[in-house]
Amino acid sequence: MQTKLDALKQTMPSLAVSTQAKDLQIYGVDWTGGYQAAPLAVVFPRSTEQVQQLVHFARDAKQALVPSGGRTGLSAGAVASQGEIVVSFDKMNKIGEFNSSDRLLQVQAGVITQQVQDHVRAQGYYFPVDFASRGSSQIGGNIATNAGGIKVLRYGLLREWVAGLTVVTGSGEILQLNQGLYKNATGYDLRHLFIGSEGTLGFITEAQLRVTNLPGEQQVLLLAVPNTQHLTQLLVLFRQQLNLSAFEFFSELALQYVLTGKGVAHPFTQSAPYYVLIEYDASTQAAQAAALQVFEQGLEAGWIVDGIISQSQTQAAQLWSFRENISEIIAAYKPYKNDIAVKPSLVAPFLAELDTIMLNQYPNFNVVWFGHIGDGNLHLNVLKPTTQTQDEFIHHCQQVNQAVFSTVKRFGGTISAEHGVGLLKQPYLSYTRSAEEIAYLKQLKQVFDPDQIMNPGKLI
Ligand SMILES: Cc1cc2nc3c(=O)[nH]c(=O)nc-3n(C[C@H](O)[C@H](O)[C@H](O)COP(=O)(O)OP(=O)(O)OC[C@H]3O[C@@H](n4cnc5c(N)ncnc54)[C@H](O)[C@@H]3O)c2cc1C
Numbered sequence: 001m002q003t004k005l006d007a008l009k010q011t012m013p014s015l016a017v018s019t020q021a022k023d024l025q026i027y028g029v030d031w032t033g034g035y036q037a038a039p040l041a042v043v044f045p046r047s048t049e050q051v052q053q054l055v056h057f058a059r060d061a062k063q064a065l066v067p068s069g070g071r072t073g074l075s076a077g078a079v080a081s082q083g084e085i086v087v088s089f090d091k092m093n094k095i096g097e098f099n100s101s102d103r104l105l106q107v108q109a110g111v112i113t114q115q116v117q118d119h120v121r122a123q124g125y126y127f128p129v130d131f132a133s134r135g136s137s138q139i140g141g142n143i144a145t146n147a148g149g150i151k152v153l154r155y156g157l158l159r160e161w162v163a164g165l166t167v168v169t170g171s172g173e174i175l176q177l178n179q180g181l182y183k184n185a186t187g188y189d190l191r192h193l194f195i196g197s198e199g200t201l202g203f204i205t206e207a208q209l210r211v212t213n214l215p216g217e218q219q220v221l222l223l224a225v226p227n228t229q230h231l232t233q234l235l236v237l238f239r240q241q242l243n244l245s246a247f248e249f250f251s252e253l254a255l256q257y258v259l260t261g262k263g264v265a266h267p268f269t270q271s272a273p274y275y276v277l278i279e280y281d282a283s284t285q286a287a288q289a290a291a292l293q294v295f296e297q298g299l300e301a302g303w304i305v306d307g308i309i310s311q312s313q314t315q316a317a318q319l320w321s322f323r324e325n326i327s328e329i330i331a332a333y334k335p336y337k338n339d340i341a342v343k344p345s346l347v348a349p350f351l352a353e354l355d356t357i358m359l360n361q362y363p364n365f366n367v368v369w370f371g372h373i374g375d376g377n378l379h380l381n382v383l384k385p386t387t388q389t390q391d392e393f394i395h396h397c398q399q400v401n402q403a404v405f406s407t408v409k410r411f412g413g414t415i416s417a418e419h420g421v422g423l424l425k426q427p428y429l430s431y432t433r434s435a436e437e438i439a440y441l442k443q444l445k446q447v448f449d450p451d452q453i454m455n456p457g458k459l460i
Contacts (some may be wrong), residue, residue, distance in 0.1 A: 003051055004018070004040065004061050005019065005040065005041055005062055005291060006056075007057075007061065007105060008041075008043075008057055009108075009195075009451060011057050011258070011446065012050065012053055012057065014050075014055065015043055015044075015045060015050060015053075015054065016043065016044040016045075016046075016091065017041050017042070017043050017044075017209050018041065018042045018043075018044075019027045019040075019041045019042075020155070021400070021415060022093045023042045023392045024037055024038070024039050024041075024042065027039065027042040027071070027080070027081065027086045027088055027413065028042075028067055028080045028081065028086060029076075029078075029080075029081075029322055030071040030072065030073040030074075030076060030077065030078040030079060031071065031072050031074055031077045031133075031331075031336055032038055032074055032075060032076040032079070032222075032337075032392065032424055033331075034039050034076075034334075034394060035076050035079045035081055036081050037079070037080065037295075038081045038082065038083060038294060039066070039080035039081075039083065039084050039085065039086045040063075040083045040084065040085050041085050042068075042086040043085055043086070044088050044089070044090055044091040045087065045091070045092060046091050046092060047092070047176055047205075048134055048166055048168060048205040048206065049174075051087070051150045051168045051203050051205050051392055052172055052173075052174055054087065055168055055169075055170065055172040055203070055453070058085070058451075058453045059171070059251055059451050060455060061454060062451065062453070063084075063085060064082065064083070064084040064085070064106055064279070064452075064453050064454075064455075064456050065084060065085050065086075065087050065453055065454060066079070066080040066084045066085070066086050066087065066088070066141070066199065066226070066455055067080060067144065067199035067203050067204075067454075067455060068080075068087060068088045068089065068117070068141075069110070069137060069138035069140045069141025069142075069144070070112065070113075070133070070136040070138045070141055070294040071090055071136075071141075072133035072136050072137040072141070072340065073141065073145065073419065073420065073422065074337055074419040074420075074424075075339075075416065075419045075420045075422030075423070075424045075425055076145070076423035076458075077145065077152065077198045077199065077420050077421075077422030077455070077458055077459075078141070078199075078422075078451055079422070079423055082456075082457070085242065086295055087203065088110075088404040089108070089109045089110030089132070089138055089140050089205075090110050091110065092110040092140075092205065093108055093110040093111050093112070093138075093424070094107070094108045094111070095107050095115065095119055095268070096108070096124075096206075098119070098120065098123060100125075100413060101125070103125070103210060103211050103212070104163055104164075104180050104208045104209065104210060104211075105119065105120060105208070105209045106206065106207075106212060107139050107206065107207055107209060108205065108206050109138060109139055109140025109143075109203070109205050109206060109207065109239075110135065110138050110139075110319065111138065111139050111142060112134075112135065112138055112139075112330055113129065113130075113131075113133075113134045113135075113139060113142055114134040114135050114138070114140065116139060116209060116318045116344050117130070117134065118282075120211045121258040121440065122306065123216065123269060124214060124301045125212065125213065125214065125306075126209040126212050126213060126215060127159070127161065127209065127211050127246060128151045128154070128155035128210060128212060129142060129149055129151070129157075129158050129161055130149050130150055130151050130247075131147065131148070131149035131150055132324045132325075132327055132328065133403070135325075136312070139205075139209070140203075141207075142149070142158050143158060143162060143165070143194070143195055143204050143207060144194075144196070144198055144199050144204060144390065144420075145158075145198060145419065145420040146158050146159050146194075146195050146196035146418070146420075147416070147418060148372065148375065148377065148417065148418030149372070149418070150248060150279075150323075150324075150376050151245050151246060151247060152246055152374075152377075152418075153245060153247055153370060153372075153374040153375060154212070154243070154244060154245040154246075155212070155245070155376050158195065158416070158420045159192065159195045159196070160210070161178045161209055161210045161211075161387065162191065162195055162207055162208070162209060162210070163178060163181065163182070163209065163210050164176070164177060164178035164179050164180040164191070164208035164425075165178065165191050165195075165204055165206070165207050165208075165451060166196055166204075166205050166207070167201075167202045167203060167204050167205065168202050168203045168205055169201065169202035169448045169449070170201060170202050170448050170449025170451070170452075170453055170454040171448065171449065171450055171451075172340040175190065176194075177189075177190050177191035177194065178191040179208075179295045179427070181195055186189060190371055190373050193444065194211055196420070197456040197459075198420050198421065198422060198455065198458055198459045199399045199454060199458065200290065200340060200445055200449065200454050200455045200458055200459050200460065201444070201445060201448040202448055202449065202454060203320050205259065209456055213448050215245065215281060215283075216281055216283025216284075217281075217282050217283045217293065218245060218279050218280065218281060218282060219279070219280060219288070219309060219310050219314065219316065220277065220278070220279050220299045220309075220310040220315075220316040220319045220320060221276075221278040221280070221291065221295065221307060221309050222276075222277050222307065222308045222319045223268075223275065223276045223277075223278065223295075223298070223304045223306070223307045224265060224268050224271075224274075224275055224304065224306040225249075225272055225273070225274040225275065225276055225303065225304060226272055226274075226302070226303075226306070226350045227273060227274070228274065228297050228347075228348045228352050228355075229334050229348045230302075230303035230304075230348075230350075231238070231249060231274065231276065231347060231348055231351075231373055232345060232347055232348045233301075233303050234303050234304070235255070235344060235373070235458075236274060237294055237297065237298060237303075238278055238280070238294055238298075239263075239374075240282070241290045241291075241293070242278075242280040242287060242290055243280060243281040243287070243292065244278060244279065244280050244289055244374065245260040245279045245281070245373075246279035246374065247276065247277075247278055247280065247372075247373060247374025248277040248278075248308045248372055248373065248374070249275065249276050249277070249369075249370065250274070250275055250277075250322070250323055250326060250344055250369065250370035250371075250375040251273065251274055251275075251276055251369040251370065252272065252274070252275075253366065253367070253369075254273050254326050254330075254368045254369060254370045255271075255275060255322060256377035257326065257329050257330050257368065258321075258322055258325045258326055258329050258334075261325065261329035261332075262321070262329070262338070263326060264378070264421035267319070267322065268306050268308075269306075270305070270306065272305050272306070272420060274369075276373070277319060277320065277321075277322070277323050279316075284335065285305075285332055285363075291309065292309075295309070303427075305336055309378070312377055324386045326368070326370050330381055333366075333383040333384060333385070334383070334384045334390065334393070335368065335381040335382060335383050336381070336382040336384075336394070336397040336400070337379065337380075337381050337419075338378075338379065338382075338401075338404060338413065338415075339377070339379055339416050339418060339419040340377075340380060340404065340405075340408050340415060340416075340417065340425070341375065341376045341377040341378065341413055341414050341417035342376050342408070342412065342413035342414075342445045343376050343412070343413075344373070344374065344375065344376040344423040346376070346411050347373055347376055347378070347411075349411075350378075350411050350413070351369070351378065353372040354378075354380065354404060354407055355367075356382075357403050357404070357407065358382075360398075361400075361403060362382070362387050362396070362400060364387075365382045365383065365385065365396075365400075366382070366383040366385070367380065367381070367382055367383075368382075368383060369381075372417075372418075375417070376413075376417075377417040377418060380404065382397055382400060391456070405428050405431040406431070408431060408432070409431045409432070411452060412430070413432075415428050415429070415431050415432045416432075420459070421458070421459045422459065423457060423458055426451070426457065426458065426459060426460070429459070430445070430458065438460060440460050441459075442460055
């Protein structure tokens with residue numbers, strides 16, 4: 001009897017297909033951890049037309065497909081554990097034309113985020129979507145998750161930087177969405193439906209990305225902060241006086257893991273419960289003077305207990321490394337990750353309430369806090385105690401979820417700010433979206449993916 005794979009190879013002889021155990025293992029999971037890879041195969045299309053042919057095949061064969069980018073996702077969106085075919089964009093990695101009049105760069109979905117940044121920088125422009133996984137994540141994955149990162153405060157989410165998309169829908173049509181236009185008032189903007197759709201409506205195969213001017217000189221401030229209440233006060237104070245590109249935070253425990261993991265010294269003589277990292281435009285003397293003035297104001301008010309201002313690009317990078325190394329260092333402790341958000345004005349009471357819940361109900365857990373606090377986005381990471389098995393730990397964390405997500409709901413927040421829903425947060429979607437909204441989402445999926453072959457089980 002002919003298997004599905006034989007049929008695929010016969011229908012698409014030029015498509016690169018792998019069933020090697022190593023590839024199935026690597027391409028069947030993402031950064032989330034805790035899932036078993038079990039795809040049927042991994043395929044590597046080279047063009048939008050090949051993706052379209054693959055979708056036609058999958059519809060006929062009733063075969064589920066999982067789009068796969070750099071697999072740096074943190075919500076198990078690219079996991080294939082049910083015999084799916086993983087569709088990797090590794091071979092669709094061409095950077096196309098850059099048009100400086102339109103300020104648009106044409107890319108295939110598999111181009112690495114950092115390559116886009118470097119490519120436009122070499123021509124005197126700036127692509128501001130940025131995060132620690134920039135060296136591995138792909139533009140297609142970034143678009144499918146509407147990625148955020150460390151510069152959202154000034155430049156917005158990835159959505160702001162997508163001027164056009166080429167997609168192959170789950171029903172096999174190729175759509176050109178918005179064609180790179182700045183203005184286009186012709187009804188529903190389907191481009192925005194595909195941004196953040198986590199591969200559940202179709203494949204993103206190409207994009208036209210916007211770029212902007214290179215920023216002027218940036219300076220970095222690292223502040224030691226005595227309590228949560230001052231975090232919001234500092235955001236308001238610094239934002240009023242300076243042009244901020246980042247306002248990030250992390251706890252002393254997060255810092256301790258980085259110091260031990262990287263073998264570096266504590267940046268301050270005395271530790272504090274929280275630290276805030278601020279990046280701001282320091283290209284004028286007025287801006288530098290304003291930074292010093294607000295820093296002193298914060299000290300006098302008792303909102304800051306100590307601080308360091310970067311004196312060089314090297315020192316700025318060192319200060320950033322305390323924040324940027326957290327995810328990588330704590331990965332060894334198999335953290336249960338949460339990516340929650342509320343309005344920035346509610347961060348202090350929200351954080352205080354969650355801290356109390358975690359301390360009272362889960363005193364054995366090490367909780368590592370960090371995040372993009374200027375956007376109201378907190379990453380709550382629970383580290384696995386050595387006394388628990390992985391299964392016990394996951395079970396326990398699912399109980400934690402109920403407490404955390406009920407608090408998120410009460411604060412009018414979201415269970416996923418930027419990582420997406422994937423498999424990990426799918427059971428909890430109703431904490432953020434109403435039943436009516438979820439019903440509309442399901443109907444939209446049905447329109448674009450009538451046979452439910454696109455990333456089944458993820459998001460909805
Ligand atoms: C150390 C570290 C730091 C991180 N920091 C941040 C951060 O600050 N901000 C942030 O937003 N994220 C962050 N992330 C998460 C992750 O990097 C982002 O979600 C990123 O956008 C995922 O891109 P990817 O190419 O790796 O996608 P993948 O993980 O491969 O896939 C993500 C989702 O997109 C879908 N997908 C992938 N490619 C396509 C395509 N071509 N068409 C349709 N669907 C597709 C997948 O099916 C999946 O649902 C971080 C991750 C790590 C490991």
